[in-house]
Amino acid sequence: MAVPPLFSPIPPAVHPRHAEINTHTAAWAEAFGIGSEDLRRRLVRHEIGVFAARVLPYGREEVVRILADFVMWLFGVDDGYCEEGVLGQRPGDLAGTMHRLLRVAQNPEVPLLSDDPLACGLRDLRARVDAYGTDTQAARWVACLREYALSVVWEASHRRADTVPSLSDYTLMRLYDGATTVIFPLLQMGHGYELPADEADDKSVRAAEEMASFVITWDNDLLSDHKERAGEGYYLNVLRVLEADGFSQPEAMTLAIAQRDRVLTAFMHLTDHLRTVGSPQMRQYTAGLRSFVRGSLDWGISSVRYTTPDDPAGLPTTVADTPTDDRLEPLGIDAVSWWWNVLPPGPPRGLSQSRDLTGARG
Structure with a gap:
């Protein structure tokens, strides 16, 4: 089913x-032997650079x-281990593998997985994170990598049982299994600044980050x-x-698009507020998000x-100018309902209120 143009005011x-x-x-993927030769060849075609x-159009x-x-x-982990490898069906073994990789990320000097391409690549990444980020940013990068590891093991348990989680559980899982949180520290490193601690730990900032993760992963699911x-x-999306x-497939697509539009509207409203009341670093960070x-x-x-x-997916080539749902009301998804508690009062700038496309199915 074709995906219509998705709303973006950015x-x-x-x-x-x-x-x-x-x-x-x-060249980096080839040098470290990321994934099998076939997987590596496919990944290079995806233009990951x-x-x-x-994501960092003005960064270092x-x-x-x-x-x-x-x-x-x-993608070497996600495609090679989880999607196409046997570990994707064995959550216990996957947990062990991910924990060993996490130890390499946390302490690159440990004598673990010395011949493993993914571990060697991770050591290289950690050294470069240390070179361009602060100690706090490096620690957060590792902590967010741990969140990713935990969530892919959760997903593997569903893959093994061939089950589908509830919408609330899926939303919580998806905030982390897309590894969006691991990229957040790099947004700051890319411009050579660090959020003040009181802002980095602020609940409103975490809400903005999670809203960004929601929109990014919902878009990924649709596409x-x-x-x-x-x-x-x-597969799970x-x-x-x-x-x-x-829901029927057309109903599910309409609803998912309305959900991401409503969250994107709230995200823009919240980041507008944070840009007004926050530090210069906060203005940089919200621009990065x-x-x-x-x-x-x-x-x-x-x-x-x-x-x-080879089998065209019917994806849009443009974006939409208006959202299908821009109401500043919670989605009804328990795991993220708290986001709307931190929204500033007043309507979002430049967005008109739209009709409800996210009503519950009877």
Whole structure:
């Protein structure tokens, strides 16, 4: 089923060195032997360096390269271990493997997995994170990697049982299994600043980060649905979760789009507020979160990872100017209902109130 243009009020941008960054990441994957030869060849075609260049369009090139190489590494784990490997069906074994990789990220000097390509790549990434980030940012990068590891093990338990989680559980899982949180510290490293501790730990900032993760992963689910349904293995995305709740495929797509539009509206409203009341670093960070949201969408609608030219996916080539639902009311998803408690009063700037497209199914 074709995906319609998705709403975005955020302007597009791409780093001027995107071609060189993409070439570097392909060479990095080859140098460290990320994934099997077949997987590596496929990943190189996805232009992961361009993804990083869209997420950090004005960042330091060295950090954009770290981001690109990390996403290449991530797909080596996600595709190679979870989607296509036997560990994706064995959550206990996957947990052990991820814990050993986490130990390498936390303490690169430990004598673990010395011949493992993913571990060697992770050691390289950690050294570069240390070079361009603060101790606090490096520690948060490792902590967020742990969140990712825990969530993919949770997902593997569903894959093994061939089950579909509830919408609330899926939403919670998806905030982390897309590894969006691991990229947040790189947004700061890319511009050489650090959020003050009182702002970094503020509940409103965490809400903005989680809203960004929600929109990015919902977009990914919508754009990857065709590829995943065409595969032979287990797949899990928001459309499958909604269909398990009784919605038809067209109804599920309409609802998922309305959900991401409502969250994106709230995200813009909240980040507008944070930009007004926050520090100069906060203005930089909220701009980075916005670039992450838009950059992910632009890469998703253009990368062959999702357009699948041999079996065209019917993805949009433009974005929509208006949301399908911009009401400042909770979605009715328990895991994230608290977001609306921290929204500032008043209507969002420049967005008109739309009709309800997210009503509960009777």
